[in-house]
Amino acid sequence: MTEVKAGVEYKISIDDNSFLLNSKKFDLLKYINNTGSITEAAKLTKISYRTALNYISKIESNLEIAIVSTQKGGSGGGGSATLTSEGKMILKECKKINAIMELHRDVNEIEANIISIDRPKGIMKIELNPQVQLTIPLNENYNVGDKILALISYDNIFIMLKPQESSIRNIFKGQIIEMKLEGEMIRVKIDIGGTDIFSDITVSATKELNLTLGKEIYIGFKAVSVATLKL
Template sequence: MISVENLHIDLGEFHLRDITFEVEENEFFIIMGPSGSGKTILLETIAGLIQPKTGRIKIGAEEITHLPPEKRGISIVYQDYALFPHLTVVENIRYGLHFSKENKAAGENHLRELLTLLNLEGLERRYPETLSGGEQQRVAMARALVVNPKILLLDEPLSALDPRLREEFRLLLKQLQQNTTATILMVTHDFSEALALGGRGAVMNDGRIEQTGSMEDIFQRPVSTMVSNFVGMKNLFAVTLKNETATIEGLQIQLGHSYRDGHRFIAIRPEDIVLSAEQLQSSMRNSFSGQIVRIISQGFYYEIHIEVNKTSFCALVTKGALVEMELQEGKEIFLFFKSTAIHTF
């Protein structure tokens, strides 16, 4: 549906290089990456608001690289919603209909439907400044959708909402996917958010795409240290790989599976590491004993840093487990993980 080929963009200090990906029709695609990686610029380029230096953007078979934004049929919803402050809610939503070739009555019908779908009835005559953040976002969504865009671009739609509204928005997105034919491209800096929404995506870093694939794939099998850091793989080690064994400074880790030539790193998710006060009889191939060097509170969870032969592992436990196991700094402890939890790259 949308294909982006070898896009190079220069914008002030930002440089996007060699951006290539494809999104299927009606797909939900998430572009992820830390702030400053060029995600919003990529969205604006797809919308036609920034001209790329080289490369092509196509919708289906039609090339749109040099089409002005108003002729693309691509709607954008910004992080700050960018509602027109001098227009009421209904005037904001109706805005795109002034330029649409669709007949007036059909447009108005669609507008009514969206007001209902997005739960905006009763707010029609209000001005944006009097709306809550969640309401503003729904108005922005309605305004973007009323013109029946082929593609809907969402710039960090969850970051400005409080957690309660985030859940609501996720449900809304699901609903929208069923109700519209638009292909949705969303940008986020938060991997857990992307994972919760699912679908396919790409991780960007420093103006380049690091990895493209399903969320599950990116989460389980990051292709670079940057991606594994981004998806929250705390245990990341440079290793020597030989005969299904990884060696970190004398510590031998059983991989139990083969790896590609040239792989030099292993990564283990902290939640895949099991802690125990005593040696366990288990099917887990790797077990080590070490000393707790640091315990860091992460709200609902605690990060336990354990040193095994000068190599530091990180595991996550709940507060309950922390108390039950009487974990404290300096305590000797056993840690276990399955060989399938080890990811090499």
């Protein structure tokens, strides 16, 4: 079952309008879709019927669209309810975001700002800190100045002793500040310009590269390995 992580809010945008969707609001919409009842959905979400109506009202007000369609029934909040096509789209978007998070369980989560967009080339540059900028594929829904969360899986980070010519677009110099055994892998923590990046490599590769604490190395990753979420 798809679950939005508790305490996390996802920004959902429709036609330049947006709102923050958290686990309670997501569960409410999910249960309305499953049960056809706001009353039952509120019970399953563990909120009051009044709170449920307030959630729906705020979402609809922010997006300027209807997300729930109701038919009157008996007293006490009776009747039926269904999600509109826009309401179902919100559920779909949130499930897509959650799928990205589930796919990358061990992932570097780094807040970044979009500093430039090259639409003809289909790329954009994001800044992690004043010393580190990444080039990644363009997301047409983003604009310069947007704050995003960059997600880079630990096993997508390559460690090198010197920069190499390759298809890897993002290569940075860093210093190893922590090494820890995680199962059959070594988890290496690297400082690149004030931002910490984790990489998982094999024990044998660690020995071959003679990786030690304090050693200066280079890390690299392909642009397509970076997933993003708008904050």
